[in-house]
Amino acid sequence: MNKYPHDEFDDVDEDSKRRGVYRAINPNAARDKRSILALIGAGLAALILGGFMYVFSPQNASPEAATQATASSTPSVSETASAEPIGEPYVVEIYNSGGVTGAASDAMNLLMNSEQNVEITQVGNWHGVPVNVSTIYYTAGNEQKATAVAEILGVDYTEESTEQDSPVVAVLGPEYVLSSLRTDEATDPSATASATDYQ
Secondary structure, eight states, X not given: OOSSOOOGGGOOOTTOOOOOGGGOOOTTHHHHHHHHHHHHHHHHHHHHHHHHHHHXXXXXXXXXXXXXXXXXXXXXXXXXXXXXXXXXXXXEEEEEOSOOTTHHHHHHHHHHTSSSXXXXXXXXXXXXXXXXXXXXXXXTTOHHHHHHHHHHHTOOEEEEOSSOSSSEEEEEOTTOOOXXXXXXXXXXXXXXXXXXXXX
């Protein structure tokens, strides 16, 4: 079933010891197969170990949180009281409206590492009217939760709104400072304008 015509090169004795240049017998072929199998086995083991670590490691642990936890070995009474999660979870959506790269993810990590019982349902970019200052919007009856979220995120403004389904929506503006860049100094409240000045 060969489509090429028969020629003198087809008349080679099948038992001949003569080999072509590209068909030389490789004495290390068995060893090469073992090294490839060992390499594939090591790669699979690393992949399985990486998957195991991804699934079972703490997703939101940070080195700063670990050092802070070991630094304060005896919490005060107020710290112990606030360490208990408050009843039902705070359902929160977080959006970045200010163009600070990673702001929404940073806020999510702050909330997840806080002592509050937080359930984050959405993290992403804000598609509504752009805000000039970070604001925590809340539905009726959720002012206390919005205030707690604002305190954790370092946001000065909360506002009741009927335009959202989620009880608490954090919209981060251009002045939002990533937690890794924050200092311990408190922001001067006289230097900040009210949220209504920007809207």
